[in-house]
Structures are given as structure tokens and as C-alpha cells.
Amino acid sequence: MTGSLDFLLLLSVVGVPLAALLAPSVVGRWLLVLLYVVQLVELALLGSGDGARSAVSFSLLGHSVGWQLDALGWFFAMITVAAAGFSAAYAAGEWGTLNARAGLSLRWLYVGLQVNVFAMLVLLAAGDMVALFIGWELTSWAGLLLMLLAGGEAIAAARRYIVYAIAGGMMVLGGLLMTLAAAGSLQFDAVAAAIPTVGTSALWAITLLFVLGFSVKMATMPFHLWQAPAYAFSPAPASAFLGAISARMGLFAIALVAIKLIGIVQLDRLYLYFDALNLRNLLAWVAVFTAILPTFVAMKQNDARLLLGWHGVGQGGYMLLGLVMADSLGSAGGLLHVFNHATYQAILLMAVFAVIHRTGTADLNRLGGLVARMPLSFLAMLIGIIGLAGLPPMNGFVSKWMIYRALILEGQPLLFVATVISTLGTVLSVYKLLHNTFLGQLRLEHETVKEAPWSMTIPMLVLCVVVFVTGVAPGLVLEYVAAAQQALGLAPVAFILGGIDSPAGTLDMIWVTAILLAGFGIGAVLFYLMGGRSRRVHQLDNYAGGHFLTADVRYQYSDNFYAGLMHRIRPWYRGSFAWAEEALVSTFGAIATAARGFFEQANPAHWVLVGTTLITTWVMWHALV
Amino acid sequence: MTTQIGLVFFIAAIGLCVIGIGGIVLSRNLFRMVLALAIAEAGANLLLVLAGYRWDAVAPILSAGQMPAPMVDPVPQAMVLTAIVIGVGVQALALTLVVRVKQRYGTLDMQLARERMNAEIDATADVTPPRSQERPRGERPLPAPAGGAHD
Amino acid sequence: MRNIATLLFLGGLAFLLIVITGSLDFGAPPMRIGTQIQAATAGDVGTANIVTAVVLGYRGLDTLGELSILFAAATAGGLVLGSAAARARPDGGFILRAGADLMFPLLLIAGLYIVIHGHLTPGGGFQGGVILAAAFFLPLLARPGTTPGHRWLMWIEGLSGATFIVIGLLALYRGDAFLTPLFDHGTLGELVSGGSLPLLYLAVGLKVGAELAGLLMRLAQDDEVTS
């Protein structure tokens, strides 16, 4: 039995009213999780080849609009549906019940989730550029639905998001219609065929409009300000889902349009400064700055959700960087990073929200020592940060290794150094997250905190298994990455089960893991051979300098974390982009006030006179010239 | 010669128009604005009726089925007739509005009427009006000049 | 400052408009339709006054629209001033009263004459209507106490307007286009000629008279409240 795209889309449309119907009850929510499983199975049955074409197609305004899921879209679609399924499961049990009691509309949450999945499927399966834009806009607005749910500070973040999103959407629309004017058609084939004949200035305009528009959703710089708060302040499952996959739609669209349709060759042709800097270099540098700056902004955050949100922005930079390298290794690394990031970002957000669920706060200065209280969540977060930091044996290592390797091979030492700096920031800041939440001194008020309910821990732990398994055997995912590369017209990566085996480099994670585990094993053996002395004490039973410390004394180094480092780099935190955004908004406000002043005339007929005179002058001037 | 006489007429028509427009734009008194409007309309009507004028032609009235001499174009005359009546209707309505504004706001000053209108719209909409940048809030810091004549 | 700017704009506008119109050919209009209408009026419409033929015949719809505008202005005026209550005002005095009594029949006759001869001589429904309005308005000025016959005016307004349209619709019913003149043309230059045009002008005259009288009365009445 093979799947059909129409059935999948139908399933996901039907899911929307079903979600509205079923979401309020616990059983209903588990049924909805089942619905995601069914969608995932259906998607898996479709298979990662080309050819899953929808029978539904429209002729709209002379453009035929249809849907076809190629290997690239399939890869993203699998991640999307799975992320939604995990998020739905996370909220299905106690989380949902308690939050519904606190006033959250589960109905809207699940509807929003399903609408998002549907919108993303419409985008990912787009068979032409009109369908692409339809999916793009639907995705943008569907995201808003989830962001608005939490209320409070989420509203302001969502408003900011939608202004960015509409701006991006309008740039895409502009690019789309300039493409239509240049190519005469919006079918992928026709556009790809016409692009080489387009003049340089038109190609510049088209490419920039598309790339800028799409990168708003990616939150690459300078459009990075909206994302962290918008994702962080959403309800837990929404945040996990959005953080895991939503921003990657931008990457998908950039890959599709800039690499598949316009083509790397054309990007190389667009020189910014004589023939020194072309658009592709520019994109790589933008990507690398997106990887660095948000990571260091993340380091400064005191809200765990925001910290992760900023990391989400930074990790997007890695993906884009890998993708624009456009060689087999780099682009595979970028695409693989999409999958990897989705898995561990979901884990991390789920763990943070599990902590919020139990303690009521995500403030890193008000947590600590929860490791014994919530060991499973701790384990999940540990695995998650190992993945995020890009350390073996978790999957984050593999993709980052591939990107580094590609940078070295492509002869980009500066970019390489820059990414290493970014990784440094990542390691430091995720340690801050883990330490301030789970390690150190337990707060008195958290003494009775229990582990999160199983409905929340199970999804995290399953994802942990995924992170570990795909870290050990990345070949499982690379198979589909290679197919996606082929769909993009790039050279596919040569992979083996344990990693890469190509002239460009060899990595076998099975060996790496084996050695790592062996190292741990030797350590453990040594420890137990030496007597294995350890004593279990109460967590509040602490002393320092020979004095017992009462539990109400704070002696944990959590506020002003990394004070030494921060002292060095503080001058760099200027908030220039936030300032620029604010300046833009207030300039805009001033212009708007001026425009309003146009309508504040004491004498209503004033403008009739001025307008008539000016227009008549223009007419006469026209006659003379 | 003919064009010069034409120019005189044109200047008259356009002059009336522009005087009327200027009257509307420059005056603050509602009633004067209506009067100025009447002048402007007269100018436009004059231009229209000039459009049908022919040298050495008679009024377009047939006597006993004959066309005694070249007649002027009757169409602009009909148009002007219509335009005048339209103007009368509009001016009458404007006057009723002026009467009502005077009753309600007690002023014929456009500036004041407008301010009160905006205040009323703001009040019904429950919006606090934007604060003016020009006018300081609170009392004037200096005492008013004794005579109060010069300010 | 502002006024100076406005004056500059005004001067500029005047200059430009004069430049634009200055090169027009004054006194020798192209008369594309004018000549044809002059030639065709006797046969098509049968009125001696060609302007009347244009107003009621060739451009009858304009006239209907114009009536509607007057009606709209009167209705809007009623909407604006309608709720004002009449209050007693000092009497007009002997001279005014006597003058009004004297003038009333004269104005009535003059107005009706101008209306009825609209298709023959200069004048017509609008001009006559205004005189009729004055005829009915004068007594009101002289005797402020008298109740103005708003209801009467309303019926005249409504029915005369309706008559105009119904005459137009009759032509439609007969198979011609809307507003086609009915009846025989008659002899050019006689009182009973021009088909249904005199009837139309009568309706116009009554409507204009009623409309204007109504508007003036409302204004006058309201003025009492104001002053």
C-alpha cells in the first residue's frame, strides 16, 4: 500500500475540526496524538522519492496551482508532523488539564497546532510558486495563532512577529510577481529555465526579495529580533513545535528558490563589489553572524525560554551556512542540522516547560538543584544540551562536523573560525541553562517538587533516544538528506550507517561512541575498583568552610553568570539592532504623524486649491518640456 | 481683436472662479464661504456659457420654423441652466448647515467649529485627543499685559 | 504667512488657467452637436425655444437629475432643520403685509406665465418656479404667524416629481425610450405645441417652486429660533 498526498492533506484538513472537537478531553487529546501518528505513517508510506503528486490542482487566474511532494519537502514534512505529534503528546495529559483549568484554550491550541501542520504541508508540497506563496502566507498566519494563545507578553511579541512576517511575505510577493514578469510563468520548471536569461539587475531584485523575505521567517540577521520572544512566550507545546520546525520553513523556501530554481551559479554571478564579494559570500557571512550574535545574546538571558529561543535563531545560521556552501558535505550538514536541531530543541523546550510546570518559573535566577527532584527532566536536558553544543555522541555533533569540514574544504578559514566562536558561546550558555536549573543549590520552595508527569517525560525521553540513536547512526537520516540534496540538484553526500565515508572526509560515529563509552567504562571501573566511596546526603545538607549553611542562604553562583567573561564582552552588547528597530518605528511614527497632519487642515478646501495648482503646474511643465 | 476680447471674458470667468476659491480657502466665516462658493460657481458657469458663444449670432429661438441667422450653441445654455440650479440646491443646503452649526456650536468660525467637531468626534469615540505640541499646558507663566490690546 | 502661500497658489492657479484657456478659440465654437440640434429641433421636438428642447428633450435626463438634486437638497435641509419648532415673531407690519397681498397674485401669474411659455420664449420651469416660490414665500414673511403648508408643499413636491418620471415612463410603456416626448408636436411657435414638453415644464415649475419655497420657509422658520 502506498500513501497518497491528497489523503494526507485531507487528513490534516479534517484534523482541524477534529482538534476543535476532541481537544478538551484527555482521551480526545490522545486520539489527536494518534491522528499525528496516522499522518506520519501516511507520510512515511509516501516515501522519500519524487512523484507524490496531488490529484487536486486548480487553474487560478491563468496559473495552474498544484502540489507535489519531493524528497526535500518530504524530509521537512516528516520533521513537522513528528514535532507536532510529540508536542501534542506532551500536552495531552496533565499539562493540558492543569493549563485548561488556568484558562488556556486547549481547543485553540490543538486547532492551532493542526492548522500549522496543514499550512506547512501546503507549503512543503508546493508544486509551483503560487502554491508556495499560499503555503508561505498560511504558515505565517498559522504561527500567529499559536503565539497569541498565552496572552500577556506573548501578545506584544506576536504583534511584532506579524509585522515582520507580513513584511517578509510582501517581499516574497514582490519577488514572485517580478519573477512572473520576467519568466512569464510561475511553474518551477519554467522559472528555472528562464532565470539564466534574466538580466543582472532584475535577477538581483528577484533574488534579494525572495531571500530577504524568506529569511524573515528564518530570523537571520537583521530580522532576528522577533523570533526568540515570539516562540518563547507561546504555550509549552506550541513553543516546542514552533522552536523545533517553524523557522525552518524559511530555510526550506530559501533552499527551494535560491538553490533549486535560481541556482548557486546565478548567486555566484551576482557581485556586490566588482568581482570580490558575491551574493553567496554575503549570505554565508549573514549566516555566520546569525550564528554568532544570537548565541551570545542567549548567554545573557535569564529566562530559560528566551535563552533557548535565541539559540534557535543562532542554530538557523549554521543551517543556512551549510546550505550555501552547496557542496555535498556542507549542504547535507545544513539539512541534517534541521532534523537534529528539531529533535534537541524540542527536548530542551519540553524540559524547560516541565520545570515551569512544576515550579512555575523559568527564571534562571530562581531555580537550581532540581536534579534530584526531576531526574528524568534533567537527563533529557542533559542530552539536549549535549546535542545543542554539538558534542559527541549526540546528533548535533554530526551535522556540525559536516559543516565545519565543508568550511575547511571550501577554503573559508574565516567562516570556520567564526563558527567555532559561535560554538564556544553555545557551550557556555547551555551549561548556564543546565547548571542554573538542575545543579547547585536547591531552593527551599522547591523542596517538595516532583518529577513531571509521565505524559510529559515520555515524549522527552523518546526524543532523547532519537537524538542518541541518530547521533550514533546518522546514516539513518542521511539517507533522506541525500535524497533531498538530489531533489535540490546538489551532489548527494556519500554516507554510511555510522556517518560519512567520502573523499572529503570520514566520520564513523559508531566508533566514536564506542571509544567514548569505553572511556566512561574505564572511568567507572576505576571508580568502583578504588572503593566506589560515596555517601548520600540530603540536598539541603550543605556546609562551606566548616560551617553549616542554612537552606535560606543563597550561595549559588547563578545570577550574573560568567561574570568574568561578561566583563570582557559587555561592551559588545549594545543592543544596536533593537535600537535600530526602535529608531525605525519611531521615525515611522513621526512620518505617520506628519501624514495625519495632512488631514488636520483648518480649512477643508485648502488641499483642493493646492492640489489643483500643483497638478496644473505639472501639466504645463509637461507641455513645455 | 477677437482673441483679446475673448481673453477678457476668460479672465473674467477664471477671475471669478479663483476669487471664489480664494474666498473659500482664506475666509474662516462659514457664511462667507458659502458666498464665495456662489462666486466660484458663477465663474465656472460663465466659462461654460462662453463655450457656446458665436460672433454675430442670435439667441437659439426659432421663429416660425425658420433659422433667421446663425444661432449660438444652445447646449451650453442648457448646461448652465442645470448647473445654476444644482448650485442653488447645494448653496441652500450649505446654508441650512450653517444655521445648524451656529445653533449647536454658537460660532461661525471654521477653526472653532472644526475644533469642536473634532472634540465631539473624539468624545463619542472615547479617544483622548492628541496633545498639541504648541500649546503649553497649565497657566501662562507671565501675567497678561495690562491693556490686553497687544498680544 | 499661510495666507501669503495661499495667495501665491491662487495667483499661480489663475495664471495657469488663463494660459490654458487663453489659446482657446473664442467665439467660434466647434458646435459639433449644437448645429445638429438647431437643425433637428423643429422636426424632433417641435419647440420654438431650442434651449427648452435641449433641457427637456435632448438632455431631459439632466433635468430630471437636477430636479432630484433640488429634491435631495430640500430633503437634506428638512433632515437638518426638520425638528426646529416655530416660534412667534414680530409681525411684518402694514407695508409688508399689503405689499405681499398685492404682489401675490402678480407673482403667481407671472410665474405661471413663464412656466407655461417655457417652450416658446426664454424662461421655463426653473425660472418660473423660482417666481412661484417667491409668491408663496412673501406672505410668510409678512405674516409670520401663519402655519406654512409643509404638507401641501410635500405633496406638490412629490407628485410633480413623480409626474415628470411617469410621463417618461409612459413613453417607455409605449415602446419608446425613457423620456421620449409624447403627443403630437403641433405647430411650431403656438402655445399648444412641443408635445409633452409643456407638461414636463409645468411639473418642473411646480416642483422647483415647492422645493424652493420649502427650503426658504425652513430657513426662515429656523432663523427665528437662532436669533
Place this chain on the structure above:
Amino acid sequence: MTDLTLAVALPLLAAFVRPLFNAGALRWLGQLIGPVVLALVTVILFAHWSTFSEPFAIALGGFAPPLGIAFYVDRMALLFALAVPLVTLLLWPGDDGADGARRQSLTLLLAASLTGLALSGDLFNLYVFYELAAVASYGLVAGNGSSAGYVAAFRYLMISALGSVVGLLGIGLVYFKTGTLNLAELATLGNELADPQGLAAFAMLAIGFGVKAEMFPVNGWVPEVYGAASRRVAALLAGLASKLAVLVIVRILLLMFPSDEARQLLLVLGILGVVSGELAAYQARDMARMLGWSSIGQLGIVFIAFSLPGEAGLVAGVAAALHHLVVKSALFVLAGPWGGAIDRLRGAATVSALGAGLFVLFALSLLGLPPLPGFWSKFLVIGGLADAGTALHYLGMAAVLTGTVIEGAYLLRVITTLYAPPAGSPAPPRQRGSDLLTAGLFGIALLAAAVMIDPLWQTLDALAVSGVDTAAYQQTVLAAQEAHP
């Protein structure tokens, strides 16, 4: 087949006799007369629309067209004419007391004149109908009974009357040069008007007819009138009347002044309209005036669309105009109870969920969310601009796209306020059933258009093909002579 002149004559007749049935035993007749006549006119026009094959002309009074007034009936005229009684019926004012009859009478006059604007093929006749529409709308604006309404109506009247004076000068200029008023005959005289004087005449006519079309420099009346008038009147003016005025300008442009300069003028004025309207709307803090400014911006887009040459421009313009007609009328209806300060709407969605949902629907369509018709109209406009491809057109594209972003900012502000938790006291305003019904009908129309977007586009395309065919216009009108000997 009934005669199309009835579409103008019947509402006029009804308006004349409506005040006669305001009291007494026949009161019910008065209540009924307006809706019945409008429904009848709708049926007549729809019958014509559904059996339409070829454009035709009607010679009023049986006088051959260059001499008399002619109606020209093509799909475009029929479409807009059909919209008039339909929308007027939806926005029909209720009868409250003595003024109800007058208000209904004025509404009927407005409907008749707007239909006339759609059909008429005579320059001066257009002016007369335009003035009728203007006077009727002054009355409707002032008819609210509020003092602000009187001042707003007076200021509106001043702008409009001044515009009319300028427009009349334009007509005078045209008549001076050509000696005819018939649009078809004027269309045959292309080169007589293709000089600076002609361009000046076009500019004057555009200013004259542009007042109601909320064209850029002559739209100072918009915020105050929509702020002071009743919302249904605002809906009629912003939704319906403005479109017919635009149609007149387009007809004049196509038939009399088919020059690049004239298009350029419209394009520039449209761009300025978009920019000024959207920016001012961004600063608005009450819904009614926000919608007013937003409609200036939207009409700027309509002007930009119509300034594009060829069928593409006409299709885009008609699509944008129709979309704005539906959406803005409905939004103004919803602004009935919600017209006040936006801050006061906190939690309004909890008391009228349907109203808030409809608001979101219309807002999303206005912003151009893809399956909704607003997207397609924007698609056509921007596509046309990209196709035309001069610097000015790219500027227009940037203006439209930026305008949408601004629009998103302020509409989202309203939406998030609607769905915010209620502030407590005072309770958020509740929608009235009748308003919800009206807005709901507009919403259904919008959704139906979204579903049937392709047939709709094909209709518009066919409409545009005949719309730009000025040769057919000339032949049809000037041949009407034989039809009525």
C-alpha cells in the same frame, strides 16, 4: 426584456413619493417602497447581467446619441450598476421616526444617481448624477443629527463643491475644444484632446470626480465624515459611492484621454494616496477613522491599478475595487457598535464571537491572505506593476507592499485587542443582530468569491476585454441612432 433606464427611474420615483407615505394608513407602504424598488431594480439588472451578450446603448428620449444622452451598457457598467442596489439594500437605513423617511428618500436618490454614474455615457450627465450623489450624501452625513455631523457635512460639502467647480471648468474646457459631450463621440476625437489643454481638462475632471473617490489631494473630508456620520452611511460612501466615482474617472481616462501622462498622473496620485492613507490610519486610535484612512489607502491601490495600461490594469482595478467594496462596507457595518476607541474593544470577542470572527476574516482578506480574494486582487495589481516595469511603477509596487505591512500593524492591533481578556468595566460593546446579519452576508459573498475565484477572474477578464475596447463603445453608441429613428 425590461428597459435598463428603469434602474435609474424607479428609485428616483420611489424617492419622490417616499415622504408622502410617512404617516397615516399608508405608512406600511412607505416602509416597503424602498426595499421593494431596490429589489426590483436588482432583479432587472441581474436579468440583464445573466443574459448579457453584446454591449448596447440606450438613447434616452429617443434622440440619436451624439445629440441626446445615451446610456452605454457593457459588462463593466452592468456589474457596478448591479452592485449599487444590492449593497444599498444590504445597508438600508432603518426607519426611526420622522427623519427615517427623509433618510430613506436620500438613500434612494443616492442609489439612483450611482446607478446613473455606472450607465451614463454623457460627460455632463455624469456630472449631474455625481452632484446628485454628492448632495444626497451630504444629507445622509448630516442626517445623523449630531453637531459634529453638521460641521463634517459642511466641510465635505465645501471640498466637494469646490471640486465640482474645478470639474465644471474641465467640462467647459472639453466642450470648448470639441463641442460635444457624448463620451463615444469624444472617444473618436482622440487627438483633439491629446494636448496640454486636454491633459489639464483631464486633471480637472479627475479632481472633480476624485473628491468622492477619495483621491489623494481632495480627501480631507474622509476621516471627519466617517467619524461623524452613522456607520451605515460611511459604509455606503466608502464602499459603494467611491467605487462609482472611480469608475467615472476610469471611463473618462479610457475614452477621452488614453495618454501615458494621464495614467502617470493617476499612478502618482494613487501612490500618494496609499502612503498618506495607510500612514495616517496607523496613527488612528478609533476604529471609524482608522477605517476611513485605510479606505483612502485602499482606493489609492485602486487608482494605481487602473493607471496600468491595457486589460491587465482594468482587471486589476475592477478586482481591487470590488474587493474593497465588499470588505470596507462590511468593516464599517461592524464598526457600528465598535467604531469608538480601539482600546475600549478589549475582550469584545467574548461578547460577540461572530462579530470578531467576521472582523478577522475581512482584515485578513484586506491584508491579502492567500485563498481570500484580497490576495488575488493584490496579486493582479502588483503583477501589473511588475509587468509595466518603469521606475514609477516599481515605486508603486513598493508603496502597495509597504502599505500592506502598515495595514497589518494596525489591523493586528485591533484584532489582538478584540481577543484580549476583557478589562472589566465598562463592558465591551456588543454587536447588534442586524449588523451581524449584514456583515455576515458580506462575509458569505467574500468566501464565495474565494471559492469561485477562477470563474470570477474569467468574468472580469471578459469584462476588461470589452472595457478597453473603445472602438466598440464608439460604434455601439453612435449606431444607436438607427435603433431609435
